[in-house]
Amino acid sequence: MPISRRTVLRTAAAGTSAATAGALLWTAAPAAEAAEGSAGAAGDRRLDLLDFGDTDSEQAHGLAAADTSVAGGHAGDRARVAGPLDPPDIKGGELRFTMAVDPVRQNYLTVKFWGGDTSPYKTIAYINGEQIGYRRSGDYEALNIGTVRPLPGRFFYATVMLPLEHTHGRDKAEITLRTYDGAFSAKVTADSRGYYRAYTHTGARLALDDDPRPEFTPPTDTVADLAESEKQALIDGYVAGQVKLFDGHSAKVDASADGRLSIVRYEDELLFYSGALATAAWCPAKSAAEKKAALLRIFKCVDNHTKDYYGNTKLLARGGHQGDWGGYYGALGQALYIVENLIDDNDVYGRDAFAAFLDEEFTTGTREGETSLKDVDFDGGRLTRRAAWGRVLKANFDYARSRLSYIYNQVLYCYEGAWEAHEGLRVIGSKFYEGRARSHRIAGECLGFDPFLGEEVLVGPDGQDLDLFHSLFYHDTTARWTEDYIRYVIKGLATSKLDKDGNVVRRLPLGRHYTTMTERGHTRENGYVANYGEATNYLPQWFHRTWGHKGDEELNDRILELSLRNLHARSYARHTDLDNDLKRFMRMEMVIDERNANYPGFPGYVLRQSEGKIMLYVSLAHHIEEHPERYAGSAWADTRKYAREAVGFAQQQLADHQYFVQRPPAGRHALRDHPARLLQRLLRLPGEGVRGGGHPARVAGGRPDRRGGRVPHLLPDRCPADVDRGRHHLPARLRRQLEQLLRAADLPAQPGEVDRDAGPVLLAQGQDGHLHRSDRHGRRRLDRLAVADGGPDDLLAALLALRHHPRQPQVTPRARSPR
Structure with a gap:
């Protein structure tokens, strides 16, 4: 069956696509696309086939295969494996052979692999003795980058484009497949994955109907x-861990006069502490006195970090991991912003008391030096806490806005440091604060909804141009700074360069209309990203951080809309799959990932599963539900729909039993609401059935794979939990909702039907006593309901797993009978 090059997120075992170098893409093209593609594909043809392990085929192609051996294969197809050299080297044995090529047209090489093999080694292809593409990441990467059982029970195919200069005017080319250590540093000490067949062909499609492949029906079982x-x-343990962490941070600050919380990126102790104090329902600081004590600890942290800065100004640029991105001390401004409403609360602290506190004299005990400051104000006068905090925040503001990149994740990580520092300047009433509109513009460019204009141009104290050249390729421990950065910027001595109209001069690397987020909600990197696309997982935290801040209402609305629009956009690049043990779950499409290619892709229910952040997006849906009037009307219709999708993605993860296998470490993110409360609400948020990102049905192992489709969710349940266990009776309201349930495993087998309404999936109790699904025509879709493996009580247990609203009766699932 031909596979279309145009269907980017597609193909595997029944065919292959060369849409990208080394692409291992899945999912069959819809019939219409295939027909359209084949019409323009006249002349696309297979040129040659080498069947490894077949003596006649190997001899006909002049195979030279020292340090390799024939291994038993699958589906009647044998394989060759490359063994270690003697003595072992960073490469193993190689397969060198001759293949027919077209002397005029573009040629492709495709190699067949077994999806159940595990090997960390890379396969690099060579033509006429020269390496094809890159050894590491890139748009023309290794033929096989190393895989762990990527497609159990099936074959898959990898394709690389052959350079024209090596085929033009020739009818044959020498191909070499060489096995390398994945990092090109350690020794190859084990056999490689199996090499089954090699093909040369013209055009980016290859018909494989005659290829041997196993019969494979994808199971739909879940993990236990x-x-x-x-x-x-x-x-309960998660919540207790958060409380313990908060109390531990309090003790850490109280332990000594110079106690402080870490502001190193990804440790973020001060961020966690301030966020928990300001927003978390579980925070142990309940009374006004306890909140004031916690506020004073935050002020103490800012004091001690400020003293560190005065003693070594270079800490601003390299104070910890990735401190060169956005400035190390932006975290101080962020913490002050987060707790601002508590500062203003007269029952806790009060703005007047804070003003008096800021005007106190502040001593650092430091002297002027190349990378240090004397404890005086800019004019040499008395130093106050307001002036000292203001200097470190101003310096961070200048540093972050002048040192940027042009792709989304780096703009976010760098420019947010300017917003954090600038908002900190506002909170302390600094003369260096430039206004709310300025803050909102920085946030808009940083997050992607306002055009990104590039670095802000700075000048020195005398108005002189500064050499602020930088390259983010030199980053973290390898970061470099010009002398002007050290002498002026990180000491807070630089100012903005203004044009004739008084506006800050910008570098404009991409003009005046380029946003780092597309209209559809995708981040603009160097190409499509999945792993680095996860940078947007910080957006819900931005939302909760800005909620309730007077003057930031419009900004908060923009962040909420952007967060959910981006989640919706990312959902289209997720698909149902099987794990190594053939259990159902979902993956991120990473074959064509520009930055971190991975086959078959990380586990992910829209978000990368190991991040443990899906509840942050559920909390956005929760927030919308709690404020229906604020988010009413047609302007919010899409956002409300995307919020329901977010709930659906989480419910799908729960239904697949994949949520609790990932346990986020306490402290990585403090949920605004009690996590148990969010979990309990997953099954009772209002709304209609959600169709998540459109995941087209794909073809695997030559058979239609019905598991790939929309990401549905278990519908909201508000019915009373009246269950007659003796008769296995389902309540009428629950039954009506279950009749609307659409699961990924139930989607139609034909790709052309995927985008049409599949209709309700009806539940019926079979003679075996279990619930089964059938479609609107009465055809049985599955042998047994995939959610449960023990009868209707188990279905109810799944639906009610996290319990109903407190006013409803609680259902305790009956113990399952041995199967």
């Missing part, structure tokens, strides 16, 4: 679920 008591224990 945890008992409800275990789930509750995990939730």
Whole structure:
């Protein structure tokens, strides 16, 4: 069956695409696209086939294969494996052979692999003795980058484009497949993955109908679920861990006069502490006195970090991991912004008391030096706390706005440091604060909804131009700074260069209309990203951080809309799959990932599963539900829909029993609401059935794969939990909702039907006593309901796993009978 080059996120076992070098893409092209593609594909043809392990085929192609051997294969197809050299080297044995090529047209090489093989080694292809593409990441990468059981039970194919200069005017080319250590540093000490077949062909499609492949029906079983008591224990443990962490941070600050919380990126102790104090329902600081004590600890942290800065100004540029991105001390401004409403609360602290506190004399005990400051104000006068905090924040503001990149994740990580520092200047009433509109513009460019104009141009104290050349290729421990950065910028001595109209001069590397987020909600990197696309997982935290801040209401609305629009856009590049044990779950499409290619892709229910951040997006849906009037009307219709999708993605993860297997470490992100409360609401948020990102049905192993489709979710449930266990009776309201349930495993097998309404999926109790699904025509879709493996009580247990609204009866699932 031909596979279209145009269907980017597609192909594998029944065919292959050469849409990208080394692409291992999945999913069959819809029939219309295939027909359209084939019409323009006249002349696309297979030129040659080498069947490894077949003596006649190997001899006909002049195979030279020292240090390799024939291994038993699959589906009647044998393979060759490359063994270690003697003595071992960074490469193993190689397969060198001759293949027919077209002397005029573009040629491609495709190699067949077994999806159940595990090997960390890379396969690099060579033509006429020269390497094809890059050894590491790039748009023309290795033929096989190393895989762990990427497609159990099936074959997959990898394709690389052959350079024209090596085929033009020739009818044959020498191909070499060489096995390397994945990092090109360690020794190859084990056999490689199996090499089954090699093909040359013209055009970016290859018909493989005659290829041997196994019969494979993808199972829909899930991993074993945890008992409800275990789930509750995990939730309780998570909350207890957060409380313990908060109390531990309090003790850490109180332990000594110079106690402080870490502001190193990804440690973020001060961010966690301030966020928990300001927003978390579980925070142990409940009374006004306890909140004031916690506020004073935050002020103490800012004091001690400021003293560090005065003693070594270079800390601003390199104070910790990735401190050169956005400035190390932006975190101080961020913490002050987060707790601003508590500062203003007269029952806790009060703005007047804070003003008096800031005007106190501040001593650092430091002297002027190349990378140090004397404890005086800019004019040499008395130093106050307001002036000292203001200097470190101003310096961070200048540093962050002058040292930027042009791709989304780097703009976010760098420019947000300017916003954080600038908002800190506002909170302390600094003369260096430039106004709310300025802050909002920085946030808009940073997050992607306002055009990004590039670095802000700075001048020195005398108005002289500064040499602020930088390259973010030199980053973190290798970061470099010009002398002007050290002498002026990180000491807070630079100012903005203004044009004739008084506006800050910008570098304008991409003009005046380029946003780092597309209209559809994708981030602009160097290409499509999945792993680095996760930078937007910080957006919900931005939303909760800015919620309730007077003057930031419009900004907060923009962030909420952007967060959910981006989540929706990312959902289209996720697909249902099987893990190494053939259990159902979902993956991120990473074959064509420009930055971190991975086959078959990281586990992810829209978000990378190991991040453990799906509840941050559920909290956005929760917030919208709690403020229906604010988000009413047609302007918010898409956002409300995307919020329901976010709930659906989380419910799908719960239904697949994949949520509780990932346990986020306490402190990585403090949820605004109690996490248990968010979990409980997953099954009772209002709204209609959600169709998540459109995941087209794909073809695997030559058979239609019905698991790839929309990401549905378990519908909201508000019915009373009246269950007659003796008769296995389902309540009428629950039954009506379940009749609308659409699961990925139930989607139509034909790709052309994917985008049409599949209709309701009806539940019926079979003679075996289990619930089964059938479509609107009465055809049975599955042998047994995939959510449950023990009858209707188990279905209810899945639907009610995290319990109903407190006013509803609680259902305790019956113990399952041995199967």
